[in-house]
Amino acid sequence: MGESMTNLPPDQTAAAAATAPIHKDREIRCIDCTSLFTWTAGEQEFFESKGLVNPPKRCKGCKKEKTRRIEAILNRVPGERIDVPVRCASCDAATTVPFFPSQGRPVFCRKCFQQQRPGTAE
Numbered sequence: 283m284g285e286s287m288t289n290l291p292p293d294q295t296a297a298a299a300a301t302a303p304i305h306k307d308r309e310i311r312c313i314d315c316t317s318l319f320t321w322t323a324g325e326q327e328f329f330e331s332k333g334l335v336n337p338p339k340r341c342k343g344c345k346k347e348k349t350r351r352i353e354a355i356l357n358r359v360p361g362e363r364i365d366v367p368v369r370c371a372s373c374d375a376a377t378t379v380p381f382f383p384s385q386g387r388p389v390f391c392r393k394c395f396q397q398q399r400p401g402t403a404e
């Protein structure tokens with residue numbers, strides 16, 4: 283038995299290590315609040331295990347907020363009144379509106395709203 287030194291396999295272990303998914307924490311800018319958040323290695327693995335390929339677009343807070351908005355809309359009973367807390371774009375008073383305002387669109391309190399449309403006030 284004098285042939286033990288022949289044909290060691292090529293550097294397969296090193297190659298495998300290089301192609302194995304190695305996750306590192308990543309910084310991602312949230313598309314909603316534009317602040318940087320960390321997409322952790324653990325979360326990346328979780329995403330991969332679910333077959334997801336796209337990194338998250340929102341930070342945890344905004345994602346939660348978005349989920350909450352969608353749930354509120356989905357769970358909404360037709361005809362039921364909803365109250366969404368907002369600030370009036372005119373007088374800055376805290377008020378509620380019976381709909382989910384879209385981003386960037388001004389929302390007014392009842393008083394300012396009526397002042398904007400004279401003639402329709404009672």
Ligand SMILES: [Zn+2]
Nearest residue numbers: 312315341344
């Ligand atoms: Zn955010």
Ligand SMILES: [Zn+2]
Nearest residue numbers: 370373391394
């Ligand atoms: Zn107002």
